[in-house]
Amino acid sequence: xxxxxxxxxAEGIVKLSEEESKHAIRVLRLNxxxxxxxxxxxxxxxxxxxxxxxxxxxxxxxxxxxxxxxxRPFRLHLAVAATKNADRMEWFVEKATEIGIDExxxxxxxxxxxxxxxxxxxxxxxxxxxxxxxxxxxxxxNPQKTFAEFxxxxxQGQAFIAWIDDNVKDLLxxxxxxxxxxxxxxxxxxxxxxxxxxxxxxAGFRPVSLGNSRLRTETAAMVSVHTIHLINQxxx
Amino acid sequence: xxxxxxxxxAEGIVKLSEEESKHAIRVLRLNxxxxxxxxxxxxxxxxxxxxxxxxxxxxxxxxxxxxxxxxRPFRLHLAVAATKNADRMEWFVEKATEIGIDExxxxxxxxxxxxxxxxxxxxxxxxxxxxxxxxxxxxxxNPQKTFAEFxxxxxQGQAFIAWIDDNVKDLLxxxxxxxxxxxxxxxxxxxxxxxxxxxxxxAGFRPVSLGNSRLRTETAAMVSVHTIHLINQxxx
Numbered sequence: 001x002x003x004x005x006x007x008x009x010a011e012g013i014v015k016l017s018e019e020e021s022k023h024a025i026r027v028l029r030l031n032x033x034x035x036x037x038x039x040x041x042x043x044x045x046x047x048x049x050x051x052x053x054x055x056x057x058x059x060x061x062x063x064x065x066x067x068x069x070x071x072r073p074f075r076l077h078l079a080v081a082a083t084k085n086a087d088r089m090e091w092f093v094e095k096a097t098e099i100g101i102d103e104x105x106x107x108x109x110x111x112x113x114x115x116x117x118x119x120x121x122x123x124x125x126x127x128x129x130x131x132x133x134x135x136x137x138x139x140x141x142n143p144q145k146t147f148a149e150f151x152x153x154x155x156q157g158q159a160f161i162a163w164i165d166d167n168v169k170d171l172l173x174x175x176x177x178x179x180x181x182x183x184x185x186x187x188x189x190x191x192x193x194x195x196x197x198x199x200x201x202x203a204g205f206r207p208v209s210l211g212n213s214r215l216r217t218e219t220a221a222m223v224s225v226h227t228i229h230l231i232n233q234x235x236x
Numbered sequence: 237x238x239x240x241x242x243x244x245x246a247e248g249i250v251k252l253s254e255e256e257s258k259h260a261i262r263v264l265r266l267n268x269x270x271x272x273x274x275x276x277x278x279x280x281x282x283x284x285x286x287x288x289x290x291x292x293x294x295x296x297x298x299x300x301x302x303x304x305x306x307x308r309p310f311r312l313h314l315a316v317a318a319t320k321n322a323d324r325m326e327w328f329v330e331k332a333t334e335i336g337i338d339e340x341x342x343x344x345x346x347x348x349x350x351x352x353x354x355x356x357x358x359x360x361x362x363x364x365x366x367x368x369x370x371x372x373x374x375x376x377x378n379p380q381k382t383f384a385e386f387x388x389x390x391x392q393g394q395a396f397i398a399w400i401d402d403n404v405k406d407l408l409x410x411x412x413x414x415x416x417x418x419x420x421x422x423x424x425x426x427x428x429x430x431x432x433x434x435x436x437x438x439a440g441f442r443p444v445s446l447g448n449s450r451l452r453t454e455t456a457a458m459v460s461v462h463t464i465h466l467i468n469q470x471x472x
Contacts, residue, residue, distance in 0.1 A: 069448055091327065098455050133450045173470045211469055212305055214369045219334050226462050233447055234409045234467075 002028055002036050003131045004048075004060070005138070009040040011064045013051065021058040024050065036060065041130065041138030043068050068136020070100055075157070075181040076228050079105040079150055080221045081188035084113040092218040093122050096225045097129035097139055106144040111190035117144040147196055151203045157181025161205040162220055164191055172208040173227050178235040182228055186221045238264055238272050239367040240284075240296070241374070245276040247300045249287065257294040260286065272296065277366065277374030279304050304372020306336055311393070311417040312464050315341040315386055316457045317424035320349040328454040329358050332461045333365035333375055342380040347426035353380040383432055387439045393417025397441040398456055400427055408444040409463050414471035418464055422457045 002024070006014060016024060024030045032053045038046040044065035052059035078101060082089050093104060104126075106117040122141045130138050157180045160172055176182060185192075185200060192200070201207070210223055238260070242250060252260060260266045268289045274282040280301035288295035314337060318325050329340060340362075342353040358377045366374050393416045396408055412418060421428075421436060428436070437443070446459055 095455055095458075098449060098451050099459065100449055132452070135449070171469060173466055211465065213334060213336055213371070213465075215334055216368070219331055222331075222458075223335065223462055226459055227466060229447065229449075230409055230463060230466050231470075233407060 002030070003134070004036060004038045005041055005127050005131060006038050007041055009038050009044070009046055009062060009065075011046070011062050014038075014060050014062055016058045016060065018056050021054060021056050024058050025053050025055040030058075038062055039068065039130065039136045040065070041127075041136070043071060043136050045136050070135045070137055072100060072232065073179050074228070074232060075102045076100070076225065077103040077105065077155075077181075077183040078186065078221055078225060079107050079183065080186040081109045081112045081217060082106050082114040082117045082144065083189065083217050086114070086118075088216070088218040089117070090122065090125050092221050093125045093139075093141070094129045095222050097126045097135065098133040099222075099225050099229055100135070100137070101139045101225055102137070103140040103142070105142040105150060107150050107185070108144050108146045109188050109196055110147075110193035111188045113189060119143040147192075148199065151199055155183045155204070157183070159183045159203075159205045160208045161185040161192070161197065161200045162210055162224060163187070163197055163207045164209075164214070165207070168207045168209045170206070170208050172210055172224060173231060175206065175208050176228060176231050178232045184224045184228075186217060186224060189217055238266070239370070240272060240274045241277055241363050241367065242274050243277055243374075245274050245280070245282055245298060245301075247282070247298050250274075250296050250298055252294045252296065254292050257290060257292050260294050261289050261291040266294075274298055275304065275366065275372045275374075276301070277363075277372070279307060279372050281372050306371045306373055308336060308468065309415050310464070310468060311338045312336070312461065313339040313341065313391075313417075313419040314422065314457055314461060315343050315419065316422040317345045317348045317453060318342050318350040318353045318380065319425065319453050322350070322354075324452070324454040325353065326358065326361050328457050329361045329375075329377070330365045331458050333362045333371065334369040335458075335461050335465055336371070336373070337375045337461055338373070339376040339378070341378040341386060343386050343421070344380050344382045345424050345432060346383075346429035347424045349425060355379040383428075384435065387435055391419045391440070393419070395419045395439075395441045396444045397421040397428070397433065397436045398446055398460060399423070399433055399443045400445075400450070401443070404443045404445045406442070406444050408446055408460060409467060411442065411444050412464060412467050414468045420460045420464075422453060422460060425453055
């Protein structure tokens with residue numbers, strides 16, 4: 001069953017974009033009457049069927065929205081310094097979307113080796129991962145900001161900075177309270193600068209360790225996402 | 237500080253291979269007297285120094301072995317059906333090595349789309365990840381076997397099969413007992429065949445779920461590895 005992503009989906013008749021129409025008719029070879037599924041990326045699926053199989057402006061008929069199976073009682077926001085190698089960030093976006101994440105922010109830090117992040121490409125990867133893993137939620141992907149700009153946001157729930165330092169003994173796994181919203185900061189290959197750590201502490205972030213393995217940036221980010229899910233899973 | 241991997245390392249003078257000698261002298265431009273670190277991939281580091289800077293047969297002087305920081309009170313063995321896309325398996329090997337794993341087996345299953353796995357290349361990736369993440373342990377990587385052959389092994393500790401089925405309600409996270417050795421089976425994109433599941437159950441494997449996200453094969457494998465670490469971490 002093919003899944004279409006339509007952010008503005010609503011019950012009734014909706015038109016596919018020219019690109020999606022072409023894909024549906026020319027690539028998937030769907031015919032009028034064929035059943036499909038639509039997600040709005042905001043937690044809802046719609047059973048639907050193709051009503052007009054036009055290769056430039058196909059029409060779908062959507063039934064009423066149904067909540068997706070991936071509802072969760074917490075909101076997870078991860079902010080990460082982009083790795084030098086773009087593939088590693090794309091990989092993280094795919095895996096985080098599969099496991100489940102609400103918001104991803106890219107932060108430009110003192111030791112960042114990558115200055116530019118293609119947020120549009122990251123969103124495409126997230127859309128593809130959402131469809132592949134049958135999720136009804138698409139993470140918000142924010143364009144890169146400097147760390148100082150990022151810290152000016154308001155953060156709901158718990159806020160952690162994963163920081164590699166011998167004095168940081170608290171673990172994310174034992175500091176996070178299940179059911180809480182959560183924001184986690186992950187630094188670049190050379191870690192956060194001392195002043196950045198101080199700024200994060202001043203903004204209310206609590207330093208945590210991910211354990212005694214030295215992890216690459218994208219691995220640390222992915223492990224953080226999975227830790228929050230697992231703590232919620234086992235405390236149910 | 238550069239890390240060399242020498243499986244047969246022992247206190248005293250050891251010779252680097254021609255390839256490693258060339259790398260040390262021509263690429264890293266090490267000189268006699270320069271300090272280096274050696275791991276034997278079996279849990280030990282050796283402080284060492286270059287004593288003969290020969291580009292074909294360099295010699296190192298190794299001090300006595302020191303246990304690595306990545307000792308763990310459990311042994312983790314993961315058996316996975318290789319994905320169609322080889323990159324996704326290489327990625328898994330890298331991430332599992334970073335997080336920590338003792339043995340990886342590739343299994344040829346009824347629904348496997350990839351018939352061949354280059355175990356030598358996988359080992360190179362594991363060696364590189366071990367060095368990068370400053371680990372002292374290299375996972376054993378077994379060449380691909382059929383699932384039936386694999387099940388003839390003896391398995392120590394707990395044995396799980398991650399299987400996507402509505403009747404499987406037990407979670408890996410709550411079924412695994414911290415401190416126990418553990419073997420986990422992860423199926424291919426099309427999951428295990430019914431007869432394969434039955435054979436695994438007959439061999440003492442217990443069916444578990446990884447949660448309600450539909451995960452790609454390599455993501456399921458990586459999430460399983462991290463789950464075992466996290467359960468051990470929080471129950472310490």
